[in-house]
Amino acid sequence: ANWVGYASSYAPENIKDFRWRFPLAMQIPPGLIVFAGIWFLPYSPRWLITQGRESEAYSALKRLMGPDDENFEVEFNRMKEQIKLEKAREVGSFFELWKRYRRRVLVSVAVQTCTSLSGVNVISYYQTILYAGVGITGKTVLLLSGAYGTLGPLVNMISLWKVDSWGRTRSLFWGAVGLVVDLTLVMTLTRFYAGTTNSVGQGFIIAFIFCYTVIYYLGFNSVTWIYGAEVLPVHIRSKGNALAAFSHFIFNIAVNQAAPTAFANIGYRFYALFIALNLCTAVIVWAYFPETKGLSLEEIAVLFGDEVVPESRLGPSINNLHGHEAGDLNSSKDLSADHFEQIHKP
Template sequence: MGYYIIIVALVVAIGGFVFGVDSGIMGTTLGHNTFKLYMLGPTMKNPSLIGAIVSLYNTGQALGTFITGYSADRFSRRWTICAAGIISTIGAALQSGAANVGMMIAGRFIAGLGCGMILTVVPVYIAEVSPPKQRGMIVGLQGMMISIGFFTANWIGYGGDFATGDAQWRIPLAMQIPGAICLSIGCFFIPYSPRWLIQKERYEEAKKTLLALYGDKGEDFLSQEFSQIHDQIQLEQTASRTKFLKAAGELFSRRYIRRTGTACFILMMGQLSGSTVIQNYQNTFYAAVGFTGRTALLISGVYGIMGVIGQVIYLVAVADKWPRTRTLWVGSFFLCVMISICMALSAQFPAGTTSIAGPRAAIAFIFIYSCGYAVFFNAMVWVVPSELFPFFLRTKGLGLAVFSKSVVAIVLAQITPVAIQNVGWRYYALFIATNFAAAFVYYFFLPETMGKSLEEIAELFGDAVVTEHQGDIDNIEKEKDVIPQSKHAETSV
């Protein structure tokens, strides 16, 4: 595997960092009394309004997926990622300069719009430039960057507590901007997806991109890769040239509904694992076991480290070594156990308890939960959905899956503050049940995709797949019966 692929993937994976910071920063922001006083008034309490600030971000994500499904196919994955970075920058600027709660909600919504686009198109792009044998690791770089972004957000929030006045939360919110700007600038230095170029019949550019990405693998591999991508897209040609809405409707056809349902289920279960609830409302959970103020913010910073540690474990020991299905069902069972322990500890040692050991144990198991989620899910929930769909449905299918994830996140954002206030530790039971159900589905019904090309994965679902390849990459343009001449002038990538 060449260094160029890793560099390209890391540039695009900055999108994961942007999402990690954007989603993580609100957890610490809600821990600042200056923010709550400014936005919520003298009482500093308004569960419904807090839920709105969190959920409008997820609403923006949901709408961003619809933009991406069209834009990534029409204007390319590359420039869609660039646009997402610009939109995220605008949203962050509105948040950091918010004069009232309405402006804050608008900023969160626009940032969510950009992150919804990022979550849809970044894993698709990385999957399309990755070799089959290393795709789990390379797409997993996005998960690593999400963890680093979340870790960074927690420590930015902690550092903000040492400022005075509104700077405590305005400066941390402004720290969403640098990553988004870097993402947009980086898009000028990466190639188009070779699959997108072939679909647009820009064959010369596609050939150059494949040479840059896979030049170390030899001409036979390059020839076979080009031929398989081209011929598979030709098989899908009729569907791929239909109107956007008609093509998107294919997601619900008998032929593709299983893939659609699987992708949506995986990302929805990523939310229903409890990870986002713990992330956004961790200061509330810490308060429930007796930790508040700067101590809670410090705990949030340490919590972020666990995600990075877990992601490193995934890249070293799990990615492309464990089957996808085993990773997901073992992970679901692990989270089920961790949440059960946290529920028992929270019930036994509520806020105000005289015991020190109990609350500390509860925090420790939340940390272990965070590490486990990063090992088993932080990357895998993006790897598998990005592999399932044929080219003409890939961005649309992943977009629908991210939309489903966002809808679940919106519901959880609205009900969590109220649930914590009214049922307390019993709220954990929801996530125990959902993780157990997810483990059952992954074990018995999820097909294994590890090590297969994106085109070969279609065979698992009964699609016709090109398996015979011929020709040398230097002669591809001469084989007119296999690969037509490009209709476009060659441009530099």
């Protein structure tokens, strides 16, 4: 989109409306591609089971796991039994959701809130103002915006590829630490070199603004939505995700509405707010977020101390769960949430 805007800025004066009409029109083709491609995606096996379509769920899970996966039958049986258990304890209201699944909901809401308070959208939305403040003018501002907008999705592909090996909380923790360091450098360099003739200093400011998007997309962008959803069981996910998304966009609107006034009145000092908030995020992730890497939803339920289906009802036993005998997953004494948290701290 940024590159389309940059190219459209060269439209001649006699068709200057093209400069804004064409970028808007270019949003239609990607939407059509998504609309066409979504029909080729498999349904969620868990959702199919909740709808009573078990044969379709069986086929969908086999497609996702592969026909030769030796744990397939156990995983399918575990899904069925766990969903039966959860349906018997269906949550009917947000009050009940909060009462029974407070910790899960808090984690899901917190990860979305921390994302909005990282400053990512402030920098993305107002980067042209930031470049102008450094001393960049003309179409070079749009050129830099195009490069910035391209870098993020490219880095995000690395994140999607490595998220299951890096881990969720580790990515979030080091991402937050990285943003603290990066924004500290941006603020310091802006303090001394913005508005000067020192092109080297100005170049470093822009370089660290670009580093910001690299760090954010490696540590936050994809992980936030994956982690925020998987900490919620299927039967409360719609309500839990609704609360998390509400929090995400409320705080997003708040910081973005405040940004123009803040930059106009306190300038580079506004970065200090996001330095402090990202530091808080790192502490919260380290102290309160359990690692979910490599765990099924049923195993995640153990992390949060929920009631789960005993192994005796699943058919063949699961021999190993992260190097420990699974035993009876329903026993909080044998496999507690505290035990998992100690193993998976970032």
